[in-house]
Amino acid sequence: MKFFRKIVASFNPIDYEDLAAENVKSSFFYLAGIMLLAFVIMSLLFIPQALNISHTIDANLANFNSLKLSTDISQKSPLALGKEGDFVIDLNSNATDVQKGTLVTSSRVIQHSWLGTSVYDISGYSDIVAHKDFYKGLAYRLLALMLPSLLILGYLYFLVKFAVLILLVSFVALIIVRISRYEVSFKSILNSTVYASTAAILVEMFTMPFKIPIPYFRIEWMGYILSLVFLYLGIREIGFFEKKEKNRYAKRRQKGYIELD
Numbered sequence: 001m002k003f004f005r006k007i008v009a010s011f012n013p014i015d016y017e018d019l020a021a022e023n024v025k026s027s028f029f030y031l032a033g034i035m036l037l038a039f040v041i042m043s044l045l046f047i048p049q050a051l052n053i054s055h056t057i058d059a060n061l062a063n064f065n066s067l068k069l070s071t072d073i074s075q076k077s078p079l080a081l082g083k084e085g086d087f088v089i090d091l092n093s094n095a096t097d098v099q100k101g102t103l104v105t106s107s108r109v110i111q112h113s114w115l116g117t118s119v120y121d122i123s124g125y126s127d128i129v130a131h132k133d134f135y136k137g138l139a140y141r142l143l144a145l146m147l148p149s150l151l152i153l154g155y156l157y158f159l160v161k162f163a164v165l166i167l168l169v170s171f172v173a174l175i176i177v178r179i180s181r182y183e184v185s186f187k188s189i190l191n192s193t194v195y196a197s198t199a200a201i202l203v204e205m206f207t208m209p210f211k212i213p214i215p216y217f218r219i220e221w222m223g224y225i226l227s228l229v230f231l232y233l234g235i236r237e238i239g240f241f242e243k244k245e246k247n248r249y250a251k252r253r254q255k256g257y258i259e260l261d
Helices: 002-009 013-020 024-045 047-051 053-061 132-179 186-207 219-238 242-254
Strands: 079-081 087-089 102-104 108-113 116-121
Touching: 002 013, 002 024, 002 186, 013 186, 013 219, 024 047, 024 132, 024 186, 047 053, 053 132, 079 132, 087 132, 132 186, 132 219, 186 219
Parallel strands: 087 102
Antiparallel strands: 079 087, 102 108, 108 116
């Protein structure tokens, strides 16, 4: 529940004073968490497009009368794909059976499942259009084996991307506040940037599965603009101008107040 309260607080600049005071490690754990949540939801939003990929392939192949593979490939050693290496491409193999998974040779595809072993002769399957169902099934099988790795790499890509952007924006913000003689620590700026990035992360992730055409504008830019606005408002809440603060203390001393540090 604390994690979701932080998500709500990231959209309220008044709460940035508490968020900025947190440990930097805690803030980056939040970044990893919000990225994971957004990435999972984005992946679920991609499911309708994934289910429609068969119609997309058919529509594109309909533009060809024939599309034949004509390649001269030599292979040094077998290529194993998938977490357990159960999708093997070995063009030099003469095998006629496998104990598990799928084996692709130069002339056949051998697939083993709980139903038994199936052998598909592909020596006459050079025309992709004529045998599109076979090639689609092969592509789905390969994609399914690669999917876990693709998801992990995709998550890490977005996590590193936003972490780098957060650091860059934090350094630029630090330079600006120092030039403006605005008193705020780098830790507070960094934490504020992490939480302000929530808007950019959610907008980019949630709109990526959908095509939203806007002339001369990309919809994810709206998320970056919102994040910069929240960062500006948040820093205003947690800092102060040096001159104003000095004047405030001078007036308090004139009135006889004693400042306790």
